[in-house]
Each structure stands twice: as C-alpha cells, then as structure tokens.
Amino acid sequence: MQFLYNNFLSYYSMEAIRILIGFCVVAYLIGSIPTGYIIVKLKTGKDIRQVGSGSTGATNVKRVLGKKWFFIVMLLDAFKGALPVVLAKVALGAGLLLDPYGIFAVASAIFVIIGHSKPLFLGFKGGKSVASGVGTILALSPLAGLIIAFIWSIITYFSRYVSLGSIIALILSPLIMYFLSEPPAYVLYCLIAAVFIVYLHRENIKRLIAGNENKVR
DSSP, rough: OOHHHHHHHHHOOHHHHHHHHHHHHHHHHHOOHHHHHHHHHHHOOOOOSSSSSSSHHHHHHHHOOOOOHHHHHHHHHHHHHHHHHHHHHHHHHHOOOOOOOOOOHHHHHHHHHHHHSOOOOGTTTTOOOOHHHHHHHHHHHHHHHHHHHHHHHHHHHHHHHHHHHHHHHHHHHHHHHTTTTTHHHHHHHHHHHHHHHHHTTHHHHHHHHTTOOOOOO
C-alpha cells in the first residue's frame, strides 16, 4: 500500500491534486446545468420535477414535449457529460497535465454524472445520468460509447422500455471497456457509473419486475 501511495505521489504533486479538485468542481457544475428542466420551463412554464417520474431527464421531457425534444435533451445531456472529459483529455494532450493513469478524465466523468443526478441548481434533484453517462464514455472511448449506445437503442426499440435498455447497456459497459483493452481506470469508472446509475433506476427495476413500467411509444 505504501508503494502504491508513493508511486501515486511521484506522478501527482499537491499542485496537480489541487488542479484535479478544480476539474471535479467544474465537472460537477457543468453536470448540474438542468437542460431538461430549462427547456420544459421555457417551452411550457411547467416544472418538469412535478411531471411524471419527476426526473429532469429526456424520458420525462418526452412526456411533456414529445419525441423530438426527447432526442434534443438526450443529445444535450450527452454533450454535457462529454465536455468535462474532453477538457481533461485536451489539457493532457496539450501537455498541461501529467496524468498517466487517466485520473483527471475519470474524475471529471464521475463528477459530471453526480452533477446531473444531484444538481446544485435544483436542490439536488435531477435526472438518472444515462445520457450524460454515455456522453462521458463516448469521450473516454468513442468505440465503447458507440457500442453502448447501440445496445441501448436495440434493447429500447424491441422492449419499448428506456429503463431496461439503460440498465443493461450500462451494466455491460465495464466489460466492453475491458474487451477493448481500454485503461483500467476507464473500466473502473464504468463499473462505478453502472452501479450508481442502476441504483438511480431502483424504482424502475421494481416496476419492471411488477410489469407496470411505462413503455415508450
């Protein structure tokens, strides 16, 4: 354990750790931007948290604004998830960071999905981080992200359950990262994200088991 600690400190100075904390704060604030809430509020004056599941995510937005806005919010949330990870990777590529283990990118990914599900600007009540989570994975590994998005699309299309597609796609994400030989930090991130997002879907899982989960039309 001491060896691992010393090895970590050999790459990550206290200054680097302070910068890492800054990246995490920025990622959380980006994640906290409530795209679904803002769009529904501007279009209808309604509070999306008082509609349907109470989530600010794309699936609940669809209940108010229809399929077109479902895709728009989903894409915006995916972009929101990808942005902090891309910033970390750009900083690394430009030589502004020394990050051999990919910790900056992974930490940014973790905090952006926390921000989406527990947004500072909405009293810590947001969405379930599926689109933003896929966005983070796309930014970490475009191929892995595309495979996960494809799995989600196929399962959702045939089952008509967005939640089922989301749960299965995210559960498979660590395995996909592993078989694509991505860095261990990326595999670990996908495992953490999968557990977190499945936890956020616990009520959906209960409804799926009971057979009364809402289907998409």
